[in-house]
Amino acid sequence: MVRPVRIELLTTGTELLLGTTQNTHGAWIGQRLLRMGLRISRQVTVPDGQAVGDAMGAGLAEGDALIVTGGLGPTSDDLTRESLAEVLGLEMIEDEAAMRTIEEFFASRQREMAPANRKQARAPVGADILANPNGTAPGLYLPPRLSGSFNCAVFLLPGPPRELYPMFEAEVVPRLRALSGIEDVPDFLELKFAGVGESDFHQGVDEQLEVIDGLEHGYCARPGEVDLRLMGSPCAVLEARRLVEKSFGQELVSDDGSVLEEVVVRKLMDQGKTLAIAESCTGGLIASRITDVPGSSEVFHYGFVTYANQAKRDLIGVIGEDISEHGAVSEPVVCQMAEGALQRGDADLAVAVTGIAGPAGGNKEKPVGTVFLGIAERGRETRALKQFHPWGRDVFKRQVSQSALNLVRLALGG
Amino acid sequence: MVRPVRIELLTTGTELLLGTTQNTHGAWIGQRLLRMGLRISRQVTVPDGQAVGDAMGAGLAEGDALIVTGGLGPTSDDLTRESLAEVLGLEMIEDEAAMRTIEEFFASRQREMAPANRKQARAPVGADILANPNGTAPGLYLPPRLSGSFNCAVFLLPGPPRELYPMFEAEVVPRLRALSGIEDVPDFLELKFAGVGESDFHQGVDEQLEVIDGLEHGYCARPGEVDLRLMGSPCAVLEARRLVEKSFGQELVSDDGSVLEEVVVRKLMDQGKTLAIAESCTGGLIASRITDVPGSSEVFHYGFVTYANQAKRDLIGVIGEDISEHGAVSEPVVCQMAEGALQRGDADLAVAVTGIAGPAGGNKEKPVGTVFLGIAERGRETRALKQFHPWGRDVFKRQVSQSALNLVRLALGG
Numbered sequence: 001m002v003r004p005v006r007i008e009l010l011t012t013g014t015e016l017l018l019g020t021t022q023n024t025h026g027a028w029i030g031q032r033l034l035r036m037g038l039r040i041s042r043q044v045t046v047p048d049g050q051a052v053g054d055a056m057g058a059g060l061a062e063g064d065a066l067i068v069t070g071g072l073g074p075t076s077d078d079l080t081r082e083s084l085a086e087v088l089g090l091e092m093i094e095d096e097a098a099m100r101t102i103e104e105f106f107a108s109r110q111r112e113m114a115p116a117n118r119k120q121a122r123a124p125v126g127a128d129i130l131a132n133p134n135g136t137a138p139g140l141y142l143p144p145r146l147s148g149s150f151n152c153a154v155f156l157l158p159g160p161p162r163e164l165y166p167m168f169e170a171e172v173v174p175r176l177r178a179l180s181g182i183e184d185v186p187d188f189l190e191l192k193f194a195g196v197g198e199s200d201f202h203q204g205v206d207e208q209l210e211v212i213d214g215l216e217h218g219y220c221a222r223p224g225e226v227d228l229r230l231m232g233s234p235c236a237v238l239e240a241r242r243l244v245e246k247s248f249g250q251e252l253v254s255d256d257g258s259v260l261e262e263v264v265v266r267k268l269m270d271q272g273k274t275l276a277i278a279e280s281c282t283g284g285l286i287a288s289r290i291t292d293v294p295g296s297s298e299v300f301h302y303g304f305v306t307y308a309n310q311a312k313r314d315l316i317g318v319i320g321e322d323i324s325e326h327g328a329v330s331e332p333v334v335c336q337m338a339e340g341a342l343q344r345g346d347a348d349l350a351v352a353v354t355g356i357a358g359p360a361g362g363n364k365e366k367p368v369g370t371v372f373l374g375i376a377e378r379g380r381e382t383r384a385l386k387q388f389h390p391w392g393r394d395v396f397k398r399q400v401s402q403s404a405l406n407l408v409r410l411a412l413g414g
Numbered sequence: 415m416v417r418p419v420r421i422e423l424l425t426t427g428t429e430l431l432l433g434t435t436q437n438t439h440g441a442w443i444g445q446r447l448l449r450m451g452l453r454i455s456r457q458v459t460v461p462d463g464q465a466v467g468d469a470m471g472a473g474l475a476e477g478d479a480l481i482v483t484g485g486l487g488p489t490s491d492d493l494t495r496e497s498l499a500e501v502l503g504l505e506m507i508e509d510e511a512a513m514r515t516i517e518e519f520f521a522s523r524q525r526e527m528a529p530a531n532r533k534q535a536r537a538p539v540g541a542d543i544l545a546n547p548n549g550t551a552p553g554l555y556l557p558p559r560l561s562g563s564f565n566c567a568v569f570l571l572p573g574p575p576r577e578l579y580p581m582f583e584a585e586v587v588p589r590l591r592a593l594s595g596i597e598d599v600p601d602f603l604e605l606k607f608a609g610v611g612e613s614d615f616h617q618g619v620d621e622q623l624e625v626i627d628g629l630e631h632g633y634c635a636r637p638g639e640v641d642l643r644l645m646g647s648p649c650a651v652l653e654a655r656r657l658v659e660k661s662f663g664q665e666l667v668s669d670d671g672s673v674l675e676e677v678v679v680r681k682l683m684d685q686g687k688t689l690a691i692a693e694s695c696t697g698g699l700i701a702s703r704i705t706d707v708p709g710s711s712e713v714f715h716y717g718f719v720t721y722a723n724q725a726k727r728d729l730i731g732v733i734g735e736d737i738s739e740h741g742a743v744s745e746p747v748v749c750q751m752a753e754g755a756l757q758r759g760d761a762d763l764a765v766a767v768t769g770i771a772g773p774a775g776g777n778k779e780k781p782v783g784t785v786f787l788g789i790a791e792r793g794r795e796t797r798a799l800k801q802f803h804p805w806g807r808d809v810f811k812r813q814v815s816q817s818a819l820n821l822v823r824l825a826l827g828g
Contacts, residue, residue, distance in 0.1 A: 015632075015634075016440065016441075016444075016457075017440070017444050017453060017454040017455075017456075017457060018444050018445070018448050018453060018632070019440065019441040019442060019443065019444025019445035019446075019447075019448060020441075020444075020445070020632065020634045020641075020643070021441070021634070022436070022438065022441050023437060023440055023441065024436065026430065026431070026433065026437055026459065027430075027433040027434075027435070027436050027437065028433060029433065030430075030431050030432050030433025030434075031432070031433035031434070032433075033433075034432055034433060039431060039432060040431040041431075041460075041461075041465070042431075042458065042459065042460050042465065042469070043430075043431060043437075043458070043459040043460075044456065044457070044458050044459075045440065045456065045457040045458075046455075046456050046457075047455075051455070051456065055456070058472075218432070218434060220434045220435075229434075277698075277719070279698075279717075281705075282702070282705075283701050283702050283704065283705025283706075283710070283714075283717070284691075284693075284698030284699065284700070284701030284702035284704075284705065284717050284719065285698065285702040285705075286698070287697050287698030287702075287719045287721075288696070288697050288698035288699040288701075288702045288811070290697065291695075291696075291697025291698065291699075291719075291721065291771075291811075292697075292807070292808070292811070294772070294773050294774070294807060295774070296697070296721075297721055297722065297775075300697075300721050301721050301722030301724060301725050302719065302720070302721070302722065302725045302728075302729070303693075303697070303698050303717075303718075303719025303720075303721065304717075304718070304719070304729075305691070305698065305701045305705075305716065305717025305718070305719065306716070306717075307701075307705065307710075307711055307714050307715050307716070307717065308711070308715030308716065310715060310760070311715050311716045311759070314716075314758070315716070315718075315729070315758075344728070344729075345725070346724070357705075358708070359708050360708070360709070361711075393706070393708060394706070397702070397705075397706070
């Protein structure tokens with residue numbers, strides 16, 4: 001039986017309220033819970049210090065589970081453990097096993113343990129110590145009975161994401177599952193699309209998804225991409241997936257969380273092909289995205305950032321007269337860029353972009369946001385297409401890089 | 415007289431708790447308030463709907479000022495206005511001026527107003543309407559007396575950043591200033607540094623900053639960069655700045671919020687020089703950062719992404735034997751890359767990087783994270799340096815791009 005669980009999230013840290021650090025825990029934990037069919041009821045941020053205790057009191061009063069991040073460090077303003085014990089009137093003791101783990105953490109890194117780290121092994125009597133393989137601060141779990149009449153489970157977790165995320169996965173997820181009585185986690189599927197916008201889904205498919213029994217769905221749109229989340233019974237999720245694929249099969253990039261550049265690199269590897277890239281308006285962003293993927297050096301050897309006309313001529317053999325006649329942002333030029341990159345980059349496949357990122361450089365015929373994309377392949381005719389993305393320089397670069405990588409994906413067989 | 419103001423921030427929106435949208439309002443508002451010498455006491459996020467009223471009640475009880483974002487739209491789950499009136503027992507009326515503004519917004523865009531937009535002109539009796547030049551939702555301000563015994567000022571603001579930020583600046587900042595009695599806003603200075611870490615500040619300068627009377631200071635560190643915030647009386651801020659510049663004058667990138675790539679492009683423009691870039695391990699990121707800056711096409715013409723050895727030979731004339739003898743990640747190779755980029759890119763200045771981003775490719779002598787950087791200039795000897803950044807592929811790329819851009823900045827006269 002599944003019972004609804006009211007989850008309170010308390011993120012602590014003065015830097016989060018000064019705005020010098022972006023609070024990303026809420027979004028990460030929200031997404032992770034969503035995959036289990038759970039959600040955060042309320043998220044509160046308070047500075048380090050006294051406010052933590054007050055906020056924990058409010059969370060305990062409202063929640064079935066209270067998740068607290070931060071404040072487990074060794075310094076004087078890290079008071080989360082002590083505040084919790086005080087709010088609940090629990091005695092604190094030094095946990096021997098936790099102490100050993102902290103000592104081992106330092107020993108394995110050949111660093112000396114500071115005396116202040118000793119307090120990180122302290123815990124309210126009866127709490128579970130949650131192992132932290134990635135840092136010195138163990139987490140804590142208090143089962144509901146320890147909080148008396150609040151009857152609220154409490155998780156104290158470290159703040160740094162590289163410590164928090166693995167601990168959440170290993171220690172929090174199974175306990176929340178048990179608390180909520182979730183045995184069959186609902187199916188969760190995240191489909192990533194490129195070359196299609198959220199509004200395309202609203203024109204048709206969305207209405208059909210609405211009426212699938214036992215399905216929840218939602219979108220997340222970014223420049224040039226849309227994620228579709230499907231959640232519900234296995235049957236409902238399968239039905240939804242089939243329905244969506246019927247309309248947008250070509251545009252489906254991945255169903256396993258892989259981003260477009262990862263999919264492109266994997267396809268190139270599988271097919272034993274290499275890619276060359278010639279960029280004008282994206283200025284290196286396409287190459288940078290490809291090289292974000294480990295192992296990309298196998299499939300990507302040459303990138304040409306031809307930001308000036310002279311560079312387009314010199315590096316990839318664009319004909320100067322075509323630039324004069326048609327302009328640097330034109331179909332003939334982008335085709336020559338792609339073909340030049342293919343030849344000079346000794347590649348199986350080449351993609352090229354030339355456009356007007358703005359804010360300057362536009363005119364009536366080719367306003368800011370105009371871009372031509374070209375793709376050249378050994379043994380196939382070079383293709384070009386024109387797009388228009390008039391939403392500012394950053395969005396333009398991102399959107400064009402997305403379109404270019406998607407062209408490569410489609411050329412490799414979608 | 416300045417009185418302390420307890421500011422409660424309530425951000426509303428189901429998408430913020432599902433994690434599908436990153437909550438960035440907290441950081442933005444936190445930073446804006448910090449520049450006035452104010453700070454957020456608590457930040458709460460709740461989903462759209464009933465929870466908004468409860469959270470407003472808690473905020474009114476604790477705060478001197480309550481800032482609420484989101485929920486001012488025309489749809490059925492946008493209930494912020496109504497919830498506030500209910501919590502405070504105030505009557506709602508349709509504000510004529512607000513209605514006219516909404517009608518004009520639609521008229522100026524030649525769109526028809528939907529009937530649902532009518533509710534956006536409703537306001538509790540006595541509230542100030544806050545103009546929204548960038549959207550249909552006017553904001554609302556309730557002076558403290560309207561909240562009765564709570565004696566708390568309330569701001570209801572739209573959620574979309576392009577509507578929120580200008581309204582915050584124009585309508586919220588002056589009212590908060592009046593509420594808190596702040597006449598002289600404290601001086602605020604953000605100094606950006608490159609080529610130095612936060613720990614360098616802690617070894618010396620930090621202790622001296624601690625004892626400056628009337629100064630608050632704080633750090634924000636990212637790969638390859640540190641921001642130092644100084645806040646306080648004009649004298650204290652000036653003294654702190656002088657002190658910091660004595661130790662880290664070379665490393666100071668900007669005092670006006672400009673990021674490193676903006677400073678580099680500005681210096682190149684001022685000096686009428688052009689830059690060429692040859693990248694191996696950063697795979698286009700340095701060029702992409704330079705071309706993030708509007709107008710960079712004036713000073714950046716050629717980028718070479720030579721990810722393979724063959725590309726280093728072909729495009730920028732690195733001698734094959736030197737690659738065999740010293741390895742692609744070596745001082746002779748990076749110097750030849752920089753010199754080759756200078757010549758082939760017809761530039762005044764060229765920067766080159768070659769390194770091992772990982773996870774594969776390292777060995778005992780040159781482990782993952784090793785990088786060589788080189789800089790070549792017309793009429794000067796080419797210089798190279800070696801660095802080590804073993805913190806994963808993403809951080810490595812960012813860190814190396816930062817080091818490379820900083821080298822260019824220093825070559826241009828710091």
